[in-house]
Structure formats: structure tokens, C-alpha cells
Amino acid sequence: MTDAVARLRHWVATRPDATLLRAAGRVYSYRETEARAARVGAVLRDAAGRRGARVALVLEQYDEFFVCMLGAWLAGLVVVPLNVSLPQSDIDWLIEKSRPEVVVVPDDGACAAAEDGPARLIVTRDAAGLVDGVRLVSREDGSAGLTDTRSASGDELEAVEADELAMIMFTSGTTGLPKGVCQTLRAVSSNAGHVSQVLGLGPDDRIFINTPPYFTSGICHFLTLMANGGGVAGRLGFYFGAGLLDEMEAEGCTGFGGAPAHLVRVVEPMDEPRPHAFRFWVSSGDHLPLPVIEKFSRVLPGVDLYNMYGLTEVSGRLCVLAPAELDVKVGSVGRPIGDMRVVARRGDLSEAAPGEQGELYVTGSLLMQGYLDEPDVTAATLTGHGLRTGDFGTVDESGAVWIAGRKDDIIKRGGEKVSIIHVQQALQGLGRFADVAVVAAADEILGHVPVAFVVPHEPDGFKASRVLRELRGLLPSSSLPSRVVPVAAIPRTGSGKAIRAELHKLLTEEPE
Structure with a gap:
């Protein structure tokens, strides 16, 4: 089972009635998921007009x-996920x-078909509320005259x-305009398989x-659990405290x-230990403080x-810090998964010594094909030394990685x-704050200074x-924030990243 399509088919053959997805009270077994995805894929393939x-x-x-x-992949098509929270x-x-x-799109209200644009399809649901297909919007009269294609079969489909190429995932654009990262099915599937292991x-x-x-994180979690025949429970909305744990228990989740x-x-x-049946917790992104x-x-x-720690350019996860090392390698994001390797390099591109800070370069089989229609940026990123991440950090003798931040996170x-x-x-x-974010602010005399926002x-x-x-006992004077600003909440994206523009x-x- 080297890819997600093969894994889906394997679990349909061996555990057809096991639950793959629970969402908003709706439950999908592996068998139902494949059947519904195949119907969707058949319509997508007809509407797209060609494989790929x-x-x-x-x-x-x-x-x-x-x-x-999954329907798109079953039909040999390339998925382009788009962030619906954007303007x-x-x-x-x-x-x-x-x-x-x-x-x-989810419904005809979000769909305005253009004569010279891409075909527009809306998702359909059955009487039980489960996704059962997609239907094409007529180009002639916009949302009128919808053609029902739920009876289409996926038997003749040729999968990716x-x-x-299986996915074009756009970067968040926090360091410039979003770039389309081109990922193969093997890369996204292998990434999930390594993490599952x-x-x-x-x-x-x-x-x-x-x-x-x-x-990327949501897709990674889904494919990671599917790699070993497990399941996913998804619920939109940012849950807090016991409310999140209650939701996990109600959905029968182990992690x-x-x-x-x-x-x-x-x-x-929380003040006291809570009885539970949970087994694992995955935290991806920023460093977790020891307290x-x-x-x-x-x-x-x-x-x-x-x-x-992960990157879109490696199809998701890159490093994992195991539970046994959380209090040993404090602040580390762990070691690379699979055959991936991370090397810190000096300005002259020579390999930095263990513990010496440099720019991080990545090699291995999970790397992207390149950026969509950006050959110059691709060439500058996929170098002879591997993928140039733009992150700075250190690597110790064991291969464990510490992230100091992106180039923009290191100020003068x-x-x-x-x-x-x-x-x-x-x-x-x-241990005084429920949440923290730090930004670099321009300063006429010093160039840039750190400013902290705290809850x-x-x-x-x-x-x-x-x-x-x-902080004076923890940081050099040059690193002390010029201001510490209390706020009611740190503005964050749906994936948990601080929105620095709003800060x-x-x-x-x-006021100063």
C-alpha cells in the first residue's frame, strides 16, 4: 500500500464497515466513502474533460x-485546496x-458559472445528509438548470x-504571495505513512x-489515520478546555x-488530573513551553x-519529537521522518557544526516537484544542497532540530x-499567559525591536x-521586548498561526 488510493481500496476490502470519517453527526464507513467518492470522481472527470x-x-x-x-484522485485528477476564509x-x-x-463549491449560492471560466459544480447530499455526488451548473444560465449526475459510476475511472501530480497546495503567503506547491501522490501518502508509524x-x-x-495539517491528519485503517472526527470551530475533551470523548477519539x-x-x-481514554496528542507548529x-x-x-514541525514543500510533516524526549531536548521539533535529512548551513553553504545556527536545508524523497509556474523561485528553492527552507536553526549530533525562526523572525x-x-x-x-505572540516592529534608531502581545x-x-x-533573567538585554501589550486574545488563523498583520x-x- 504505497499510496492513499491503494490504502483506501485495501481498507474497503478488509474493513469495509469501519468508520473512516465522522463529521457534524454524519458517519462514513470506508465502503461508503469510496462509493460516494467514486460517484463524485466520475462527474469530476466528465466535467474536467481529461485525466490530469x-x-x-x-x-x-x-x-x-x-x-x-478522494473522488478526484480516483478519477486521475489534481486537487487544488483553497482557503475559504480568504476574501x-x-x-x-x-x-x-x-x-x-x-x-x-458547497451550494449554488456560492456558484456563479462564467461562460469562459472553469466548470462549476456543487455538492449534493442524500436524505440522510451524506455527500452523495456533485452536479454541474449550466454555463448558459448560471445556477439554473442544474444537471443531476448522482447516478454516475466510478467503475471505469483510472486513478492518479x-x-x-496529485495536489497543488498553496502556501499561506505570510512571506509574500502564495505559491502553489506541486506534490505527488507518493509524497503526500508516504508522509502520512511515516507519521502513522x-x-x-x-x-x-x-x-x-x-x-x-x-x-495542510487537516489533510495530513486525515491521510495519516487512513494509512493504518483508523478514523477521523472533524468538527469546525476552535474548542477550549474541557469542551474540546468532551467533544473528543463523544466522538470516541483516542487522540x-x-x-x-x-x-x-x-x-x-485544568487543575486536577482528568480520567480519560486518550492515547496520543499531536501538536504541530510552534514550540511548546516546558511548563x-x-x-x-x-x-x-x-x-x-x-x-x-512541517513544511508544505515536504507534503506536510518533516520532524517529530517523541514523548520520551520532550523534557530532554527542550524546545526541539525532533528528528526528520523517513529518509528526510535536515542540515544547518552557514552563509557560504558549508555545513554548520552541531549546535551552530544556520539556514536549514532539507533532502529526501518527500520534497515537492516545484512551485506552480514559478521556475525561477523553484530553482532558488530546490538547490544542489536540497530544499532551502528559509528557516534558521540548529541541528545536534543526533539529528534533532531546533528552529530559531524564519529569516524575517531574526531581526537586527x-x-x-x-x-x-x-x-x-x-x-x-x-507561566503567566494563556497565549503569546511576538512581532518585529520598526524602530528609527535601532532598526527593529521585538514587541510582545500577551493574554x-x-x-x-x-x-x-x-x-x-x-525576562531579564532569561534573555540578553538586546532581546527584551520594547513593549509588552496585554490583549484579550491573539488573532489566529484556522490552523493556529498568529496573524501578524492584525497584531x-x-x-x-x-499608545506608546
């Missing part, structure tokens, strides 16, 4: 997205850039092959996610996958906590280098001067 065509998914509901994703103008730009033959997943495991399905912010907000209000790790172990004893303050990630980690380690546990007693005094807006509104 691109299908843009403008879908937020887990079942709509994953059934259509419509941005979505239109991404559609224009990716040039799909087909765009799938392992080394063919590291987590020790089995057919009885089910993960709870509320990261939207169109993000959770999300951002560090999820973990912090779950354990922060949070320690409290997690105390209030949810016996749950294995995995910290992960009066001539001295400062990692705003290190500033953020120090603030998190104080205090005790807002009424907050004093920035006290925070700075405590900068707050900065301009905050």
Missing part, C-alpha cells in the same frame, strides 16, 4: 472536502493562478498513479481535528491533532504528546541579532514592568 486536469475545492465541511478529494478577491486570484478545469497508530485509533480540511494554541487552552484551566508540557502530563496522564536590533521566536518562548515559559491569566494584576524584570494593526492603535 485540476479541480479546485472551495469547501469547508470535512465530509464535502475529503469525499471530493473572495483572493480566492478568485488563486483560481486564476491555478487554472483549474473544475471548481467545486503514485508518481503523478511514528505515532504507532492502528485500526482502532480515531483522531479529533478542528483545523479546517483545506489546510487529537492541532496547534500548540489548542494544547495551551485545554490545559490552562505547558509538564502540566499536560499532570492533568492528562498517560497521553503521549508528539511535537511536530542596534546591530545585534534577535530571534523573536526565542523571545516568545521565554514569555511562554513564565494574561490575571488581566487585572498585569504589569509590563514585572514581566520585563522576569501590527493593534500596535499602531496602542
Whole structure:
């Protein structure tokens, strides 16, 4: 079982009635998922007109997205997930850039068919509310005259092959315009297989996610659980504290996958150990502060906590820090999965010594094919030394990786280098805040300075001067925040990343 399509078919043959997906009260077995995906795929293939065509998914509901994703792959098509939370103008730009033959939307209200644009299809559901197909919107009269194609069969479909292009995943655009990362079916499937093996997943495991399905993280969780015949329970909305744990229990989940912010907000209000049947917890993205790790172990004893680091350009996950090393390699994102290798390189591209900071380069079989229609950017990124990540960090003798941040996260303050990630980690380690984010602000004299935004546990007693005094014992003076700004909440994306543009807006509104 080398790819996701083969895995789906294997589990349909061996565990047809096992649950693959639970979403909004709707349950899909492996057999039902394949049958419904095949019907979708047959219509997508007819609408696209050729094998290898691109299908843009403008879908937020887990079942709509994953059934259509699998349907496209069963039909030999390329999936282009689009972030539905973006302004419509941005979505239109991404559609224009990716040039799909087909765009799938949730309903006819979101669908305006253009005579010279891609075919538009809407998702249909049966009487039980399960996704049962897609239907084509007539180009002549927009949303009128919909053609019902739910009876189409997927028996004659030719699926995407392992080394063919299967997905074009756009980057978040936090370091410029979004780039379309071209991924093969083998790469996305192998990534999931490696992570499933590291987590020790089995057919009885089910993960709870509320990261939207169109993000790399959501897709990775789905494919990772499918790799070993497990299941996924998806629920949109950012849950907090016991509410999230209650949802997990109600869905029969053995684990959770999300951002560090999820973990912090779950354990922060808990004081006593909670009885549970959970087995694992996956936190991907930012560093987890040691006090949070320690409290997690105390209030949810016996749950294995995995910290992960990934890149869209490697089809998802890259490094995993195992539970046994959380308090040994503090701050590390772990070691690379599979045959992947991470090397820190100096400015002259020579390999940095263990523990010496440099720019991180990645080699291995999970690398992307390149960026869509951007040969110059691809050539600058896929170098003779491997993938140039743009992240800076260190690698120790064992291969464990520490991330200092992207180039933009390392600022010059009066001539001295400062990692705003290190500033953020120090603030998190104080144990005074429910959430923290640090941005680099321009300064006429020093160039740039770090500014911290914090969500205090005790807002009424907050004093920035006290925070700075405590930080002086943890950070050099050049790394101390120029300001510590208390806020009610840190604005974050659906995948848990801090939205720095909104924080900068707050900065301009905050009096000096």
C-alpha cells in the first residue's frame, strides 16, 4: 500500500464497515466513502474533460472536502485546496493562478458559472445528509438548470498513479504571495505513512481535528489515520478546555491533532488530573513551553504528546519529537521522518557544526516537484544542497532540530541579532499567559525591536514592568521586548498561526 488510493481500496476490502470519517453527526464507513467518492470522481472527470486536469475545492465541511478529494484522485485528477476564509478577491486570484478545469463549491449560492471560466459544480447530499455526488451548473444560465449526475459510476475511472501530480497546495503567503506547491501522490501518502508509524497508530485509533480540511495539517491528519485503517472526527470551530475533551470523548477519539494554541487552552484551566481514554496528542507548529508540557502530563496522564514541525514543500510533516524526549531536548521539533535529512548551513553553504545556527536545508524523497509556474523561485528553492527552507536553526549530533525562526523572525536590533521566536518562548515559559505572540516592529534608531502581545491569566494584576524584570533573567538585554501589550486574545488563523498583520494593526492603535 504505497499510496492513499491503494490504502483506501485495501481498507474497503478488509474493513469495509469501519468508520473512516465522522463529521457534524454524519458517519462514513470506508465502503461508503469510496462509493460516494467514486460517484463524485466520475462527474469530476466528465466535467474536467481529461485525466490530469485540476479541480479546485472551495469547501469547508470535512465530509464535502475529503469525499471530493478522494473522488478526484480516483478519477486521475489534481486537487487544488483553497482557503475559504480568504476574501473572495483572493480566492478568485488563486483560481486564476491555478487554472483549474473544475471548481467545486458547497451550494449554488456560492456558484456563479462564467461562460469562459472553469466548470462549476456543487455538492449534493442524500436524505440522510451524506455527500452523495456533485452536479454541474449550466454555463448558459448560471445556477439554473442544474444537471443531476448522482447516478454516475466510478467503475471505469483510472486513478492518479503514485508518481503523478496529485495536489497543488498553496502556501499561506505570510512571506509574500502564495505559491502553489506541486506534490505527488507518493509524497503526500508516504508522509502520512511515516507519521502513522511514528505515532504507532492502528485500526482502532480515531483522531479529533478542528483545523479546517483545506489546510495542510487537516489533510495530513486525515491521510495519516487512513494509512493504518483508523478514523477521523472533524468538527469546525476552535474548542477550549474541557469542551474540546468532551467533544473528543463523544466522538470516541483516542487522540487529537492541532496547534500548540489548542494544547495551551485545554490545559490552562485544568487543575486536577482528568480520567480519560486518550492515547496520543499531536501538536504541530510552534514550540511548546516546558511548563505547558509538564502540566499536560499532570492533568492528562498517560497521553503521549508528539511535537511536530512541517513544511508544505515536504507534503506536510518533516520532524517529530517523541514523548520520551520532550523534557530532554527542550524546545526541539525532533528528528526528520523517513529518509528526510535536515542540515544547518552557514552563509557560504558549508555545513554548520552541531549546535551552530544556520539556514536549514532539507533532502529526501518527500520534497515537492516545484512551485506552480514559478521556475525561477523553484530553482532558488530546490538547490544542489536540497530544499532551502528559509528557516534558521540548529541541528545536534543526533539529528534533532531546533528552529530559531524564519529569516524575517531574526531581526537586527542596534546591530545585534534577535530571534523573536526565542523571545516568545521565554514569555511562554513564565507561566503567566494563556497565549503569546511576538512581532518585529520598526524602530528609527535601532532598526527593529521585538514587541510582545500577551493574554494574561490575571488581566487585572498585569504589569509590563514585572514581566520585563522576569525576562531579564532569561534573555540578553538586546532581546527584551520594547513593549509588552496585554490583549484579550491573539488573532489566529484556522490552523493556529498568529496573524501578524492584525497584531501590527493593534500596535499602531496602542499608545506608546
